Amino acid sequence: MTTPIAPTIAGLFSGEFPVRLTAYDGSATGAESEYGMELRTERALRYLLTAPGDLGLARAYVTGDLVMHGVHPGDPYPLLSRILGRTDFVRPSVPALAQLVRDLGMSSFVPPSPPPEEHLPGWRLRLEGVRTWSRHSETRDADAIRHHYDVSNEFYEYVLGPSMTYTCAVFEHEGATLEEAQTAKYDLICRKLDLQPGQRLLDIGCGWGGMVRHAAKHYGVRALGVTLSAEQAEWARLAIKEDGLDDVAEVRFVDYRHVEETDFDAVSSIGLTEHIGIANYPAYFEFIRSKLRPHGRVLNHCITRSTNRPTKTGKFIDRYVFPDGELAGSGTIVTAMEDASLEVQHHENFRLHYASTLAEWNRNLVTHWDECVREVGLGTAKVWGLYIAGSRIGFERDEVQLHHVLATRSDDGISAYPLRHEF
Incomplete structure (x- = not known):
């Protein structure tokens, strides 16, 4: 192959490539920068050409065929902030595409096998003879949750810190630590x-039981949490026992749809709505209403889009992080809650708090990089560095947000909500 690789690949993007791009043939191009990307192998080229955009870049990076220079793999934020939003190829004309094939060779367009860290889409599983289920069925939801959450409790302890809280924190002042901010988040929800x-x-989708334990310990309630992750449930049960809360707190490994108890005074949903599917919002909030006593309250905490227009999830996020995850605008959430006869009382955006939370998680990953790699392997650790840093950029750029929506079950026009917020 005599065609220089780096300029050819850079030419597929619009404008000057934002960092230095080098390739295994010795070619180089792109802006002068302290950060750079290196295509080390022919397989890296094939990944980029057969899955243009974030998916191809991620595949090549996870396998080690593409290297990012000038950043730590636990926090590639400085480099990603320069290239995100500019990773899609400009669609070439038919003659230009034919010339590209002649320049690079047909073998460059043969897709390599995806890395083992990738969660294959339904159509690929069907081709390989693996049974699949309808999107957001109980079985498929359980499979998606296992992919993301049953990685390793030890790994999550390194990344999330002592709180073991994998949702947006609330930083009440500059200089607040991550642990202080996570405690502030739980306390705010309890007050709301x-x-x-x-x-x-x-508490639906209770994770490692942070909300359950905080509410039981500091507010004297009897708390039940449910999760689809067996590892989360086991960790939470041990933490509940260590805190001496066995008589007032419980975490079950069960699909929330199988909770039989009713007449709860309050329901919290912290970071679950992202997983259930937009089409299932009506049934989800109707379920929540059915679990509340009259005048009871629900707090929905979830990542949202900055628009209510339909927006596809990026392929990297769908394959490597949150299989089947879906996001909608906060207006869609409010509409679904209101249509389920829940009276919305308060609505709040914590977008920049999530950017700060993610920065802290990246910092923890860098600090404990060697331990994390030993725990989950280099490929998975790199996926997490990429995902956390990329998500931080999304929140900073207002591509995604984080909303609290507080509502009451108002029966016969009576909500029992005070004239003004008291939290």
């Missing part, structure tokens, strides 16, 4: 729900 001693709380 107006939890009182002796009340009953249902």
Whole structure:
């Protein structure tokens, strides 16, 4: 192959390539920068050409065929902030595409096998004879949750810190630590729900039980949490026992749809709505309403789009991080809650708090990089560095947001909500 690789690849993007791009044939191009990307192998080229955009770049990076220079793999934020939004190829004309094939050779357009860290899409699984299920069925949801959450509790302890809280924190002041901010988040939710001693709380998608334990310990409620991750449930049960909360707190490894108890004073949903599918919002919020006593409160905390227009999830996120995950604008969430006869009382955006939370997670990953690699392998650790840093950029650029929506079950026009917010 005599065609220089780096200029040819850079020519597929619009404008000057934003960092220095080098290739295994010795060619180089792009802006002068302290950061750079290096295509080390012919397989890297094939990944980029057969999956243009973030998916091809991620595949080549995870396998080590593409290297990012000037950044730590646990926090590639400085480099990603320069290239994200500019990773899609400009669609070439038919003659230009034919010339590209002649220049690079037909073998360059043969797709390599995806890295083992990738969660294959349904159509690929069907081709390989693996049974698949309808999107957001109980079985498929459980499979998606296992892919993301049953990685390793030890790994999550390194990345998330002692709180073991994998949702947006609330930084009440400059200089607040991640642990302080996570505690502030749980406390704010408890106050919004107006939890009182002796009340009953249902926490749907409870993770490692942070909300369950905080509400039981500091607000005197009887709390039930449910999760589809067996590893989360086991960790949470041990933490509940260590805190001496066995008589007032419980975490079950079960699909929320199988919770039989009703008449809860409050329901919290912290980071679950992203997983259930937009089409299932009506049924989800109707389920929540059915679990509340009259005048009970629900707090929905979830990542949202900055628009209510339909927006596809990026292929990297779908294949490597949140299989089947879907996001909608906060207006879609509010509409679904109102259509389920839940009266919305308060609506708040924590977008920049999530950017700060993600920066702290990247910092933890860098600090404990060697331990994380030993725990989950280099490929998975690199996926997490890429995902956390990329998500931080999304929140900073207002591509995604994080909203709290507080609502009450108002029966016969009575909500029992005070004239002004008291939290």
